[in-house]
Amino acid sequence: MTDKFCMVVSEGSFDKAMMPLIMGTTGASMGMEVHVFYTFFGLKLLKKGMKPKLPGMMRFFTGMMEKKMSKFKIPGYQEMMEQAKDLGVHFYACSTSMSLMGMKEADLMEGTKVLGASAFLNLAADSKMTLFIG
Amino acid sequence: MEKDATLDAKGLMCPMPIVQLARKIKEMKSGQILELLADDIGAKEDVPAWCSRTGNQLVGQEEDGKTFSFYIKIK
Numbered sequence: 001m002t003d004k005f006c007m008v009v010s011e012g013s014f015d016k017a018m019m020p021l022i023m024g025t026t027g028a029s030m031g032m033e034v035h036v037f038y039t040f041f042g043l044k045l046l047k048k049g050m051k052p053k054l055p056g057m058m059r060f061f062t063g064m065m066e067k068k069m070s071k072f073k074i075p076g077y078q079e080m081m082e083q084a085k086d087l088g089v090h091f092y093a094c095s096t097s098m099s100l101m102g103m104k105e106a107d108l109m110e111g112t113k114v115l116g117a118s119a120f121l122n123l124a125a126d127s128k129m130t131l132f133i134g
Numbered sequence: 135m136e137k138d139a140t141l142d143a144k145g146l147m148c149p150m151p152i153v154q155l156a157r158k159i160k161e162m163k164s165g166q167i168l169e170l171l172a173d174d175i176g177a178k179e180d181v182p183a184w185c186s187r188t189g190n191q192l193v194g195q196e197e198d199g200k201t202f203s204f205y206i207k208i209k
Contacts, residue, residue, distance in 0.1 A: 022148070022149050023149075025149050025153050026148070026149040026152055026153070028156075029149070029152045029153045029155065029156035029157075029184070030152070030156070030183075030184055030187045030188055031156075031187065031188050072145070072146065072147040072150075073145060073146050073147070073150055074147060074150065083153065087153070087156075
């Protein structure tokens with residue numbers, strides 16, 4: 001049986017955005033089934049056309065960070081997201097957070113599914129590991 | 135070492151060598167040998183880990199200065 005790997009993302013800054021994508025693309029490349037659940041401030045990462053920034057005052061240096069990463073051929077957020085989807089990584093939006101943040105299904109990136117906590121926990125309960133990113 | 139294809143992942147950092155490696159082997163046949171070149175220092179541990187996890191066999195590994203060469207027999 002394929003190993004399952006779950007992640008919960010609760011923050012929406014650039015670093016918290018990239019980490020699950022790096023882990024997710026790697027996991028999928030290792031043959032794992034990867035599920036990422038976005039909740040609270042992490043939810044906005046699933047917004048169409050999202051460009052996450054570094055946290056706090058560091059946000060002014062996001063461009064510098066992206067430039068540095070592109071030097072090492074690490075793609076930008078949107079491109080990385082597309083690669084992850086191509087590799088079969090599953091992305092979920094927390095339904096309660098959607099109501100709290102006033103987000104609609106139409107605001108979400110294509111390929112994202114809306115789930116409640118129990119549906120996600122059902123996946124997590126069967127997975128080999130679950131990481132919390134927040 | 136004999137090889138059927140080469141994937142040059144030099145200049146790429148984690149996770150890109152592994153992501154490209156996973157893509158590359160899909161184009162290859164069982165029993166073929168892929169040479170992977172990388173200079174990300176993490177690759178030294180990452181590639182053997184990827185091999186043991188995915189069941190592809192690491193049949194050789196060399197280090198030449200900053201470049202690592204891995205020889206992977208496709209499952």
